[in-house]
Amino acid sequence: MTPIVFDLDGTLIDSAPDIHAAAAKMQEEAGLEPLDLGRIRSFIGNGVPALVERVMEAHALPRDPGRHGALTERFLAHYDAAPAELTRPYPHVPDMLDALAAAGHPLGLCTNKPAGPSRAILAALGLERFFAAVIGGDSLPLRKPDPMPLCAAFAALGGRGLYVGDSEVDAATAEAAGIPFLLFTGGYRKTPVGQLRHEAAFGDFSALPGLVHSLRKAA
Template sequence: MKPAIVFDLDGTLIDSVPDLAAAVNLTLTARDLPELDLPTITGFVGNGLPKLVERVMTHSGIDMGHHGELTRITLDNYMRAPTARTVLYVGVRDMLEAFTTSGHALGICTNKPEAAARQVLDALDLSRFFAVVVGGDTLAQRKPDPAPLLHVFKQLDAGPRFYVGDSEVDAETARRAAVPFALFTEGYRKSPVSALPHHLAYANSGNLPDLMEDALSGISAR
């Protein structure tokens, strides 16, 4: 049986920070606060929208009592144009076509809200590749808790497993789920590649099918 492969979304398949930054800065300017630059907001990404907003609020000196309100406002800002500036990383579409053609079951496990994730996947013509999509609000838990990832694999009803992501959160999720991990090195990680446990690392998504086949052969031979 071909392994099921589950992907993170932001920072792994898509570069979405420009749209997230636009949503955050709309929230800030509405409160007469200065905008944040792209590198700063990139550093706040990785644990879902509520955590992104919390980090922005801390950075900007906003009373945390407004967290729920500002999270809703920022999500509304984002949902108005979630793919205006978002792009696929190099090789992603060819990679997904290759995995689908070779019979892999594919899923998404992201901390992005599920409705936003599905809207982005639809807009970028990626939904057709994924049988299951789990977002940060689908379950009571979110990554790095392993429950969302294990839930995706259970829904895919497949045997061997592999998780693909770009960050410390993804690496920790895979570790807790005891699932082999492929690290995309060009995403939003903050640590050196060597600091994140992984079975393989790649910089161009078009190379992942061959790299994963080699890695799976090594794992099965142990």
């Protein structure tokens, strides 16, 4: 069966509320007015260091590696303490994963979120049992959109297959790796669907098992 690798934030789960809460605490400690949820959501996708850098830019803070490192450390401390209080799977995600696993598809995860919080969230939401491979943003020297993490996830599953994600970063990663990409339209994407390379797009996870089956038959 076809191996399938998923992105996490904005794809399988809506994690923005917990990320926003950790970012708000980080900003308050630094004497900064916390940015709203929508602004923080727009910063998600390239990993924690990039998110913190964008927060600094939003506050017009000078580029200072030392301050960036300190803020990143404080964000991670807050986020690691409560990564799944407000985070929820998108509708139909557990049933979709059940269906794909029952059909024999090996499943993996490739995210720019650090591996520790990623595994903690999967465990808290009862989703960890589905994934034979979890590649986080700190698992390898490079993050998405470099193809290295996605290729590593497929290698762990025993072969190449399909990648499911929600964002510009995911589309670019799939293209760089030469992997067919399925775009979930309900996540954190900012670019119009038609401007992203994808084999198929969907807005409801209950449709994904049928879509995977159709793509396999057409291949």
